[in-house]
Amino acid sequence: MALMKVKFNMKKRVKLAQGLWIMNWFCVLAGIVLFGMGIFLKIELRKRSEVMDNAESHFVPNSLIFMGVLSCALNAFAGKICYDSLDPAKFAKWKPMLKPYLIICLFFNVFIFFIAVVCLVTRGSLESTLSLGLKSGMRFYKDTDTPGRCFMKKTIDLLQIEFKCCGNNGFRDWFEIQWVSNRYLDFSSKEVKDRIKSNVDGKYLIDGVPFSCCNPNSPRPCIQLQVTNNSAHYSYDHQTEELNLWNRGCKEALLHYYTSMMGSMGALVLLVWIMEMSVMVGMRYLHTCLDRIENHEDPECESEGWLLEKSMKETIQSFWDFLKNLGKMNQVENGEGEENATASAS
Incomplete structure (x- = not known):
């Protein structure tokens, strides 16, 4: 039994396609915002890289840049599908791509949600990164004649002046x-x-x-x-x-600065995630309701759309069976490979 069935007439299908077209282009703009946030955060982290001890601190900005580019590409593609969806001839060429597209969207939305959570709970890793980085930077403050460290004094002084702080903890x-x-x-x-x-x-x-x-x-x-x-x-x-x-210590000042920034970014990423989830659900309904009228003589007839073709329990079971079959196929291929190797050796 299909999950969350909805009946669509011609008027509702047109409204759904038009609404999704608009939402997709809003998501393209949101993708540009994500890309911009990633670039901004990357620049901010590079500015303070000398007082940070973690080389992996660019994971979040790199992820935001990647998500921004991918969001623009996926939603521009979906916008084109929505635009062509009410023309059977044009929609026919997009139809085989819809299922793979929705699967990609599912993984993309999981990744967006993960990055939003990382942005909101990143305080702990930032605190240790800043504590060790500032401690190391202060030790090199005097080394104005040492190559690679000669600008540390200027960096620390400008940091303390800008953030009105002194030392690591005080x-x-x-x-x-x-x-x-x-x-x-x-x-x-x-x-x-x-x-x-x-x-x-x-x-x-x-x-x-x-x-x-x-x-x-x-x-x-x-x-x-x-x-x-x-x-x-x-x-x-x-x-x-x-x-x-x-x-106030500079660790506390920088921690407040970055956690406030990351918290705001996390909230924006969550908002984008909600928009992307809405688009994905809408695209699934559009896909299923148009699929039902493909061979129907009357294009203005009613059709049913759904979120999942089976119930949640059956869907999970089908997915689990699919994974088990993949595992068995892999074992068979490995077994055949070993037999062939033994035969060739003999």
Whole structure:
């Protein structure tokens, strides 16, 4: 028994074909939007690639670009089918392609839904990627003379200024790494020697931060060195001077930026998925209702369209049997191949 049967007369079939034609071209526009979102996200990720530790972070933008191109192609093709569907002569050449087209659409919609979910739940992977990437980038901040790392200082400074953040989790992260290059240290100075000797790794660590951590909203000139030493500055208490430095870490700032962006993209991808599912269902009804009147003498007669030719249970069983038959055929082919190899060897 067919699932979700609907009766169509000539007027309803025309309206269905016209409605689907319009929806397909809306989906083409949606595909262009998906493509644009993928390009935009790819550019944004490349801009911050030096502070990201995951080389696979371009999976989502690449998927959006691919889906955008495929959506434009599939829906333009479907739009042409809908346009020709009410002319029996023109529809005849499209008819053999409809079933493969609907199968491709099914897999395409599953993939769209998967990408929408990935966009909405990507926070965890982004957090670890940014945490490791920022930590690595901060360690290379001082290496302005090292090829491949000479632009890291500029990258980190611009990042902290743009996103109003400091360090990985906060400004205290700068206290744990040497961010001043040895070429700018006076090794004849007792203070420099004492600081290097007091550290197990022989690094020059200070309770200071780069200038880019300074908050311009602070009413006093920025204190970026001896940040925790109250006695080194007049009328200063580092625990209450909230406006002196940015308190938010760059991991949190970037995570908020990217998760907000990905959340918006996930919602748009879900909207596209709903549109594509609607088109796929409509195309199935158009296919089945036109298929029923192919050999009918009266082209204006009523016809039935359905979503599935059998019930859900029977459809799943048929699909399962199809997969089992494929497995058996594969085993038979492997067996025949082994027999032929044995015969040729003997």
